[in-house]
Amino acid sequence: MKILVCIKQGSEDGEISRFDEFALEEALVLKDRFKARVDVITAGPESAVAVIRRAFGMGADQGIHIVTRDSGFVSAFVTASYLAAAAEKGNYDLIFTGIMSQDMMQGQTGPMLAELLGLPCATGVVKNYLTPALGLVPIEREMENGCRDCLDIRLPAVLTIQAGSLLPRYPSLSNMLAAGKKSITTLAQGDLFPVPVKPKEVLITIECPEKTRAGLGLEGTLLDQARQLKAFLQEKDLV
Amino acid sequence: MKPILIIAEVMDGCIRPVTWELIAAARVIRDLIQTNRAGGKRKAAQIAVIVPAQDPVPLAREISSLTKVDVLALKVPTLVAYTSEAYKECLAPLIQELAPSHILVAHTSQGRDFAPGLAIRLNAASISGVNQIRSDGDGLLYSRPGMNNTRNMVLRPEPGFPLVLTLTPGIFLARPCQVKDPGAVMVREISFGPKQPVRMVHQKIARRENEHQALKKAHTIVAAGRGIGERSNLESVARFAKYFSASALGASRPLVDMGWIGYDHQVGITGASVAPRLYIACGISGSSQHLAGMKGSDWVVSINKHPEAPICSHADVCIVADVIDFIRVFLEQEDALQGKI
Numbered sequence: 001m002k003i004l005v006c007i008k009q010g011s012e013d014g015e016i017s018r019f020d021e022f023a024l025e026e027a028l029v030l031k032d033r034f035k036a037r038v039d040v041i042t043a044g045p046e047s048a049v050a051v052i053r054r055a056f057g058m059g060a061d062q063g064i065h066i067v068t069r070d071s072g073f074v075s076a077f078v079t080a081s082y083l084a085a086a087a088e089k090g091n092y093d094l095i096f097t098g099i100m101s102q103d104m105m106q107g108q109t110g111p112m113l114a115e116l117l118g119l120p121c122a123t124g125v126v127k128n129y130l131t132p133a134l135g136l137v138p139i140e141r142e143m144e145n146g147c148r149d150c151l152d153i154r155l156p157a158v159l160t161i162q163a164g165s166l167l168p169r170y171p172s173l174s175n176m177l178a179a180g181k182k183s184i185t186t187l188a189q190g191d192l193f194p195v196p197v198k199p200k201e202v203l204i205t206i207e208c209p210e211k212t213r214a215g216l217g218l219e220g221t222l223l224d225q226a227r228q229l230k231a232f233l234q235e236k237d238l239v
Numbered sequence: 240m241k242p243i244l245i246i247a248e249v250m251d252g253c254i255r256p257v258t259w260e261l262i263a264a265a266r267v268i269r270d271l272i273q274t275n276r277a278g279g280k281r282k283a284a285q286i287a288v289i290v291p292a293q294d295p296v297p298l299a300r301e302i303s304s305l306t307k308v309d310v311l312a313l314k315v316p317t318l319v320a321y322t323s324e325a326y327k328e329c330l331a332p333l334i335q336e337l338a339p340s341h342i343l344v345a346h347t348s349q350g351r352d353f354a355p356g357l358a359i360r361l362n363a364a365s366i367s368g369v370n371q372i373r374s375d376g377d378g379l380l381y382s383r384p385g386m387n388n389t390r391n392m393v394l395r396p397e398p399g400f401p402l403v404l405t406l407t408p409g410i411f412l413a414r415p416c417q418v419k420d421p422g423a424v425m426v427r428e429i430s431f432g433p434k435q436p437v438r439m440v441h442q443k444i445a446r447r448e449n450e451h452q453a454l455k456k457a458h459t460i461v462a463a464g465r466g467i468g469e470r471s472n473l474e475s476v477a478r479f480a481k482y483f484s485a486s487a488l489g490a491s492r493p494l495v496d497m498g499w500i501g502y503d504h505q506v507g508i509t510g511a512s513v514a515p516r517l518y519i520a521c522g523i524s525g526s527s528q529h530l531a532g533m534k535g536s537d538w539v540v541s542i543n544k545h546p547e548a549p550i551c552s553h554a555d556v557c558i559v560a561d562v563i564d565f566i567r568v569f570l571e572q573e574d575a576l577q578g579k580i
């Protein structure tokens with residue numbers, strides 16, 4: 001059983017984007033249960049190698065780093081193309097991504113990667129009942145209003161993982177010590193795609209979201225603010 | 240003019256209301272394209288809805304009679320329930336044949352699941368979670384949230400590709416009503432499986448019933464987010480909630496995931512949708528997924544350490560403070576007042 005987890009840098013250096021951390025935890029649980037091998041892959045600048053090290057600390061086995069020069073907005077299609085090119089020959093049974101990234105919040109990289117690899121894909125997965133002997137992964141994916149969509153998916157497959165009750169583990173000292181011996185394959189964007197992959201969307205500008213309510217700010221000490229809140233609640237007949 | 244296509248959202252054999260919003264958005268796109276073109280005299284783009292289902296004709300009639308738009312009933316005899324595999328397989332060839340400029344899908348658990356893969360199949364541009372559509376003279380621009388919901392990113396699709404959009408529910412509002420001149424209903428049958436190797440098999444939809452009753456009945460909801468810092472601080476938020484009559488304690492999702500509080504208290508797209516008289520968000524950042532569940536509240540108060548938190552744009556009153564300190568001072572003041580009476 002070989003699992004690949006796609007991870008991305010979070011808002012701080014070396015930190016794994018929140019939902020990707022949950023995806024990695026989900027894979028590491030399967031590693032413990034089925035002796036699966038868990039590799040991680042990231043596409044990003046040189047500094048992104050830090051998230052692979054962090055994943056090693058949590059228990060991942062090998063890493064792939066696609067060194068990219070893209071900055072700012074990166075189209076999910078471009079990222080998915082890199083990941084697909086690097087993952088293609090890995091013969092992975094399962095590929096995990098987070099449900100979305102913290103910064104771009106597109107939620108598209110996983111399902112696009114699946115399509116590029118010709119694999120089935122389920123998003124927002126909160127439970128999996130992997131059964132390697134049957135080549136099957138029954139899953140539950142989250143819908144609106146607390147409902148869950150229950151499906152059986154044939155391996156190999158791509159799952160995007162929703163944060164759930166499993167909390168990502170902290171890197172352990174023994175894993176960190178072993179990390180130095182683990183291998184990281186470094187690929188350049190240009191090795192994978194001599195002709196650059198062209199995005200089909202471009203970022204024009206970044207704006208502050210429109211205010212939907214007044215957002216009246218209260219002034220003064222905590223006590224002043226508490227009094228102003230009380231006055232507001234009384235005026236609107238809310239207490 | 241290339242047509243604008245909408246994929247109706249079907250669940251449990253019914254049309255989901257978000258479909259009306261997709262039609263409203265398609266009209267916005269059509270009108271923007273029309274005014275953008277020099278002269279603007281040519282015929283406007285046609286709008287059509289595709290309804291994939293086992294028995295789509297009654298659903299197609301419902302849509303056409305409530306909105307006037309033309310509907311293509313895509314009959315898939317084996318389509319017992321939604322799977323991304325079946326949807327992509329059945330929709331892609333039909334969409335290719337119709338060569339649309341836009342394909343509109345709901346940004347829901349279902350739409351988010353199949354739209355990105357469909358875009359790859361169609362060699363289309365793809366923008367998810369769209370919350371605003373406008374035009375800048377050079378063409379249409381699509382805005383979507385990013386950076387942990389603190390900003391909107393405004394994107395332009397490259398010309399020459401069809402564009403798949405998933406649209407955030409609750410933005411493009413529409414009120415469907417019976418019309419005298421319904422659109423045309425066309426039927427197309429397509430087979431999926433059992434000859435193809437089907438790799439995704441739907442089993443069931445697991446439901447939770449009668450949850451969130453306390454939240455739904457409350458006049459005031461005091462909700463805790465990650466900003467409360469520690470589990471033990473829930474007590475102080477609960478005490479604050481008790482200060483109000485007919486109140487309930489709410490929570491953002493991470494608190495439920497961490498096991499600090501039960502799912503019964505979760506507000507948001509994957510929790511309860513609530514609309515109390517007063518909603519007090521305590522240490523909640525205001526993600527789009529949380530806002531979707533409480534934006535219908537009459538009054539919203541936020542207590543958050545950071546003046547830049549997105550919730551501040553969606554609250555009537557913003558208190559910039561440590562939430563636990565503020566609650567303590569507020570309740571102490573009230574105790575003092577009570578003492579005086």
Ligand SMILES: Cc1cc2nc3c(=O)[nH]c(=O)nc-3n(C[C@H](O)[C@H](O)[C@H](O)COP(=O)(O)OP(=O)(O)OC[C@H]3O[C@@H](n4cnc5c(N)ncnc54)[C@H](O)[C@@H]3O)c2cc1C
Pocket residue numbers: 099100124463464465466467468490491492493505506507508509510511521522523524525526527528529532542543544545548560561562563
């Ligand atoms: C498909 C999907 C569905 C989801 N469904 C839901 C849902 O139904 N409901 C939901 O809530 N989320 C949902 N989420 C998660 C959502 O994206 C956010 O992660 C979540 O809402 C954030 O919760 P939060 O505001 O409590 O935490 P954070 O975003 O971490 O915000 C904490 C806030 O507390 C403030 N703070 C920190 N310390 C203090 C202090 N001492 N005093 C005061 N303020 C402080 C910070 O400034 C920050 O604004 C969903 C996500 C996905 C992808």
